[in-house]
Amino acid sequence: MCLFGACQSSSPSSRAGSTPLQKPSQTYATQHVILVVIDGVRYSDSWGDSTFSNIPNMARYLAPQGVFNPQFYNQGVTLTNPGHVALTTGYHQKIKNNGDELPRFPSVFHYYRQHTGAPATDAWVVTSKDKLEVLARTYSSDSAAAFAPSVNSGIKGLGTGYRDDTTTIRVAKQVLSRHQPKLMLINLREPDSEAHAGNWNGYLKAIRQSDRLVADLWKWLQKQPQYQNNTTLLITNDHGRHTGKNFESHGDNCEGCRHISLLALGPDLKRGKTVTQPRSQADxxxxxxxxxxFPIPKRDGEPMTELFQEHVHLGE
Structure with missing residues (x-):
């Protein structure tokens, strides 16, 4: 486990980089971005339920402060590691799901550090699942691969097992307080774990816990002077679950596995709005x-500018 340091890339490249860059179109008020991935929640058990019984905080407290996209999908492999890699690299890779394979390309964390010159402690991967430590590394020989983020995954890193989501949020807050990073990913694993165990009630309870944890995180951020009014929070999923009663698993092309959600809050984003342009994790x-x-190579995604307010230039 790399609690206050970086894990560097050490593997060979897969594809050389003459990929055109996507460059920022303007300047924003956002200074920090936190991406929370709630693992393995089926849309019909969250936003697709009109009562919002499992996500009352997100639906009734957070959504009025941000923008929601109900047409958000996993368009790659509907498993944990491929879903997280699509979110962080903008590329739908058929990566192994057990932590034995690294992402093919550098991530948004690598490119952030490369283009800003920021230290490793300015970008963090903090995950309940130990196998997601691979998000901090890459097989690529692209120059960005040398700019790995800091990582804190599982009990003590890859191969040591999963930990509770409450511990992950506690660690994330410690890192946010100590290092004030500009970019962080947080993985909450318990809905997925409870579903795989065949525990329907435990699965729903874990979704409700995740709902409370993300709402608490947003409230906490707004009380910190270094994050208040300058932080964007993105809340999504890596994959859903099979449709119907077969909720225990996932991994195919069914609607339940592919249909996930995106809720975004921040100073540059719309408030109390819903956008319906179909989007995927690669965006x-x-x-x-x-x-x-900062620029990033153009792969399978593009900026979701429909989430943004119409006038978001600094000073306007």
Whole structure:
């Protein structure tokens, strides 16, 4: 586990980089971006339920402060590691799901550090699942690969097992307080774990806990002078679950596995609005890069500017 340092890339490249860059179109008020991935929540058990019984805080407290897209999908492999890699690299990679394979390309964290010269402690991957430590590394020989983020995953890193989501949020807050990073990913694993165990009530309870944790995180951020009114929070999923009663698993092309959600809050984003342009996980990395003002190679995604307010230039 790399609690206050970086894990560097050490593997060979897959594809050389003459990929055109997507460059920021303007300057934004956002200074920090936090991406929260709630693992394995089926849309019909969250936003697709008109009562919002499992996500009351997100639906009734957070959504009025931000913008929601109900047409958000995993268009790649509907498993944990591929879903997270799509979110962070903007590329739908058929990566192994057990932590034995690294992402093919550098992530938004790598490119942020490369283009800003920021230290490793300015970009963090904080995850309940230990296997997601691979998000901090890459097989690529692109020059950005040398700019790995700091990582804190599982009990003590790759191969040590999963930890509770409450611990992950506590660690994330400690990192946010100590290092004031500009970019962070947080993975909450318990809905997925409870579903895989066949525990329907535990799965719903874990969704409700995740709902409370993200609402508490937003409230906490707004009480911190260094984050208040300058932080964008993106809340999404890596994948859903099979449709119907077969909720225990996921991994195919069914609507339940592919249909996820995106809720975004921040100083440059619309408030109390819903946008319906179909989007995928690959659009998230480009959106983060747009908000934080650095270029990123154009792959499968593009900035989701429909989420933004019409006049978001600084000083306007």
């Amino acid at each position: 998230v990395a480009a959106t983060i890069a747009e908000l934080l003002g």
